[in-house]
Amino acid sequence: MSTSNAKEHNRTKFLKEFPKLVDELKSILTDYGLPKEAITWYEKSLNYNTPGGKLNRGLSVVDSYAILKGYKSVDDLPEETYFKVALLGWCIELLQAYFLVADDMMDKSITRRGQPCWYRVPNVGEIAINDAFMLEGAIYILLKRHFKKETYYVDLLELFHEVTFQTELGQLLDLITAPEDHVDLSKFSLKKHSFIVIFKTAYYSFYLPVALAMYVAGIADEKDLKQAHDVLIPLGEYFQIQDDYLDCFGKAEDIGKIGTDIQDNKCSWVINTALTKCTPEERAILDSNYGVKNAESEKKCKTIFNNLGLDKLYHEYEESVAADLRKKIAAIDESRGFKSEVLTVFLNKIYKRSK
Template identity: 25%
Template sequence: MQSNEQLLALIENHLAQIEFAAEPELLYAPIGYSLAGGGKRLRPMLTLLGCSLFTDEVQRALPAASAVEVFHNFTLLHDDIMDNAAVRRGKPSVYAKWGQNVAILSGDAMLICAYRLLGEVPPQLLPHILRTFNTMALEVCEGQQYDMDFEQRQKVSVVEYMHMIELKTSALLAGATVIGALLGGASEEDCRKLRRFAVELGLAFQLQDDLLDSYGDQRLGKAIGGDILEGKKTYLMITAMSRAEESARDVLRNAYRDPMLTDAEKIAAVKAIYDRYDIPRLTEQQISLRFERALGILETLSVDPARLEPMREYARGLMGRNK
């Protein structure tokens, strides 16, 4: 089996070798710019790791892994338009650099390129892989719409929020993992288990992202408290709203738009309520629950236990855990 570092190198090499047309430049240049922006390559790594659970011939999964990454980057181009985001991965977003119309059309072209890459998978597996990919893609769109809907609602439950992030975040991880497993020769039962593994891992990953946005280190690459300043309904905010008294809920609802407060004061006011109601610890409990559930599902696969270690190691690294 190849190491996770070797798998990542395979992905980067394959992405670098994808050929896009030179003209029209404003259609294709943003695609190369987006894909060269780095990122964790989380989704294609899960595709290769899913494949490697069942075979050492992971190269067979490279076109599909690249398709998943191209699709993911397509969603980011359109997300940045919806969010009016000027920066992506530390540099100007495609939307900021080239404008809205270019970002829309280049994103559309990226989606088509993703399907073209999928066309390179073995013909006998293509129908199943396409069904998996299409389900994944629609679920991501559904999750994004729910997230947008929540912005207009006064009250969102924890159950509704968890369903939204299962669609918006976990679905792509699950689809990527299952596609890799299919290419590795996994049984339907193991594919079902891997889907559930990736869903739980994705939930843990998103909840950790919610927590780090308010309590992380600025060295992680984004300013602390961004979700609070936007008034986003994160797991922390929704849980606090469900536990707080009315006066505290009023602060949670309105601090981010209070013109009398500085940004630092807005963040401090909301975090003081989080701390009062033990929200960080409750969030950490939920993260641990989801993560341990994911690892437990992984252990039930019908493969040699030694083959589980790269996926287990990758999951731990993703969550910043050593054991």
């Protein structure tokens, strides 16, 4: 099976588990005596907001567990074991859904994953706030029902709670640093950008899937968790910087969308790096045009970014960070059962991606 076919096969297998979780959650609401109309609403929210993305975070739990336990493919996992690690993967996807429903309201976004944002669906509106809470709540209902008897149950709870809070801290700094309707580049800095992307993206997208797999695999010594953390957090920061770069310099046909970071006043690596390199004259142009919602202003910003050679600077950064990560991965201590291959797989997915 080719790599692309295997990836699609694993995604299809993972997706088949989600309806089971929806049915389980519906049965819980039925047991509570909730009226049918409310159960139907919740079911629609779950299906609309959770399974529509790339599912990379959820799939990474399954893939990481398979590597840690020495399975050649996820198909080799016993059925019960696959269900448990897939369930944890879906818990991350529920966390992602919770964040996105809330984030879209905060950002007044129009579409998400090719369809209207949940709050813009007819009759939803501000009910989406409570729906977001219920997406998060499903995580802890499912964890209790399936992991309460496990020795690592409290570890799972604490990990989800801590990573959720870390992500919200990143979102807070992002919201107060770069509100879409008030541009103030004096608030921007590469230090703030680093905090935002590490807390808003790296913890829940990179560290969380691997740490969950490690707990289930019984490889959760503090030293091993730190080894994973010390590679996955800078890897997550690299991923987001790469995303920022592609939004500005990537081709729409490659990345599947038209970049909007400049017009949306995003606190991205591109603008923050530009602010450290530009002349006072260039800074004045950026102050007047960054975050302005028209193509002409966007073009003026891009001209400065090109003149500053940010494309070259990014590629130098990419080679430097990839080399540093490879060095860290090569030094991983595998004596307690942790496998550096888990980290190599993540790096290979990201290095030099174009979408």
